[in-house]
Amino acid sequence: MSFDHTVDVLVVGSGGGALTSAIAAQANNADVLVVEKSDQYGGTSAMSGGSIWIPNSHLSGPAGGEDSREAALEYILTSVGEKADRKRVEAYVDFGPRMLKFLEENTHVIFECQPYSDYYPELPGGKRGYRTHEPYPMHARVLGKDFETMRMPHHAIVVMDRYSMNNVEGKYLLTQAPGWQKVMAKLMARYWFDIPMRLRGKRDGRLTMGNALIGRLRWSLNDRKIPVWLSAPMRELIIEGNRVRGAVVEKDGKLMRIEARSGVIMGAGGFEHDQSMRDQYLPKPTSTDWSASNTNNTGDGIKLGMAAGAATDLMEHAWWIPVIPVPGIPRPWAIFAERSLPGLVMVDSKGQRFTNEAAPYLEAGAAIGAHHSAEASSVPAYCIFDNTFRRKYPFGPLGPGAVMPDSTLPPGIHKGIMHKAETLAELAKSIGVDPAGLEDTVRKNNDYAASGKDPDFQRGDSYYDRYYGDSTHQPSPCIGPIEQAPYYAIALYPGDIGTKGGLLTDENARVLDKNGNVMEGLYAIGNTAASMMGTKYPGAGSTIGPSMVFGYIAARHATRAND
Numbered sequence: 001m002s003f004d005h006t007v008d009v010l011v012v013g014s015g016g017g018a019l020t021s022a023i024a025a026q027a028n029n030a031d032v033l034v035v036e037k038s039d040q041y042g043g044t045s046a047m048s049g050g051s052i053w054i055p056n057s058h059l060s061g062p063a064g065g066e067d068s069r070e071a072a073l074e075y076i077l078t079s080v081g082e083k084a085d086r087k088r089v090e091a092y093v094d095f096g097p098r099m100l101k102f103l104e105e106n107t108h109v110i111f112e113c114q115p116y117s118d119y120y121p122e123l124p125g126g127k128r129g130y131r132t133h134e135p136y137p138m139h140a141r142v143l144g145k146d147f148e149t150m151r152m153p154h155h156a157i158v159v160m161d162r163y164s165m166n167n168v169e170g171k172y173l174l175t176q177a178p179g180w181q182k183v184m185a186k187l188m189a190r191y192w193f194d195i196p197m198r199l200r201g202k203r204d205g206r207l208t209m210g211n212a213l214i215g216r217l218r219w220s221l222n223d224r225k226i227p228v229w230l231s232a233p234m235r236e237l238i239i240e241g242n243r244v245r246g247a248v249v250e251k252d253g254k255l256m257r258i259e260a261r262s263g264v265i266m267g268a269g270g271f272e273h274d275q276s277m278r279d280q281y282l283p284k285p286t287s288t289d290w291s292a293s294n295t296n297n298t299g300d301g302i303k304l305g306m307a308a309g310a311a312t313d314l315m316e317h318a319w320w321i322p323v324i325p326v327p328g329i330p331r332p333w334a335i336f337a338e339r340s341l342p343g344l345v346m347v348d349s350k351g352q353r354f355t356n357e358a359a360p361y362l363e364a365g366a367a368i369g370a371h372h373s374a375e376a377s378s379v380p381a382y383c384i385f386d387n388t389f390r391r392k393y394p395f396g397p398l399g400p401g402a403v404m405p406d407s408t409l410p411p412g413i414h415k416g417i418m419h420k421a422e423t424l425a426e427l428a429k430s431i432g433v434d435p436a437g438l439e440d441t442v443r444k445n446n447d448y449a450a451s452g453k454d455p456d457f458q459r460g461d462s463y464y465d466r467y468y469g470d471s472t473h474q475p476s477p478c479i480g481p482i483e484q485a486p487y488y489a490i491a492l493y494p495g496d497i498g499t500k501g502g503l504l505t506d507e508n509a510r511v512l513d514k515n516g517n518v519m520e521g522l523y524a525i526g527n528t529a530a531s532m533m534g535t536k537y538p539g540a541g542s543t544i545g546p547s548m549v550f551g552y553i554a555a556r557h558a559t560r561a562n563d
């Protein structure tokens, strides 16, 4: 076989897992090349919250948590249920803390352990905090010109399309917690006083969340002189016998045969932006327009793996989330947490509720799709709230009305997505929802607001629901009355932040064929692999966490690390 270029490890994609694997392989003396399809690196990982869910880490105890290997295993196995592969779960729990330590000791990638609740904290082994880790903010200047080619954060996690925030700051602003004005003033001052960055452009030089994660990883790759080829998509796998020898990569319009002596690690994302794969595998209706992720994730790694004989799993599942497609904004707005705030209901075309609005976003997004039927349409579902809610809280692209009144909203929001009326009946008619059904639902909601209990869907019962509720609201931080005109409605669709299905892998991230045999030389991580979390989302950071941990494991396996 002839090759145009030879390395030990070829890493495909540049999300959090891919870049972690590149560093881990190089740390074990491998010659590494990263190839990225788009002209920007970082993938959806760069657009994201950047949090990773790593139970039982060395950072948990000092931060105020208490955890153990046993509790972590019990929680994952219980929450994931029958889809849990014990060997992969054990590898995750054992190597997660090691991966964190490795990065801390060998790179610029440092994390802070957060009091963010597990998504099912009441399950055995569940915790009310300190398993989610957020990357420390950093300044863009250390990246030099590479800052310009890092993918931008998603709109939903940048304040007023300008100011970067971290998760703690975000919680203050979202729930309008006491002191939020101070937090906002600090974000603004930091931004406007950063004169060198203001002279360069609009983008904030303080990198947080996913941009801090990818920025810190890229800074570390640069220190180690690991090359990253942009606009260099993998087009084919090169296979000899039952071993993957490398891949064909397009560069500057030419196809290059790259030999990877120790292995190819594919972290090329899921298939959420391939409409034909969505139509084939995901529940209907489904649209690429409802995916908040980066548009380059078109299932390339999954398709090439399948063509080579790999087995797949979970292809009908995604990391679901309710989304609002907003005219003029490239990706839909993902509604992560504002559903927990008091004073809203989410209804179907009959005007009836069908789920706990404050549930973790995977559950809420999945419910919108699963409930949809000829009798009761929930695609879209509508979130209904009143003037009190509108004035006080942000919701998706709507800032709180007290600081961003309706008259100041851009036309895409004001005329495009927001419905408003003086009565609930008028509002219902304008969105094609049954008026009597909606009035009845709101009446019930107002009773539940008074008692603080939701006997229909238990909204506010879980500690997780309350985490993003309004702690100053009584008796429940998650249930409030809807009673003051005007009334508002916003359509929500069953969107995603990536797909969950992909190539079946073992505890070393090696791709398996349909007979359960290892495909030598081929590794899959992130959303290119079928998720080890099955159909669930145990805690914040359950997509990038496994991607980085299995990226670390894959690199160690490929380079035969034995420490």
Ligand code: FAD
Pocket (backbone or CB within 6 Å): 012, 013, 014, 015, 016, 017, 018, 035, 036, 037, 038, 040, 041, 042, 043, 044, 045, 046, 047, 048, 049, 050, 051, 052, 053, 154, 156, 157, 232, 233, 234, 235, 267, 268, 269, 270, 292, 293, 294, 296, 297, 298, 300, 301, 319, 334, 497, 498, 525, 526, 527, 528, 540, 541, 542, 543, 544, 545, 547
């Ligand atoms: P990506 O990070 O998307 O990386 C895949 C890369 O592969 C892309 O750069 C793509 O261009 C490249 N690629 C594709 N095909 C090829 C090819 N043929 N050749 C070469 N390169 C290719 N998850 C969390 O765990 N924690 C969070 O806090 C979090 N917050 C989120 C917030 C938002 C707003 C969004 C949208 C998502 C969030 N997620 C979060 C989800 C998470 O970001 C993604 O699930 C995760 O980043 C996927 O990682 P990945 O490595 O599989 O894909």
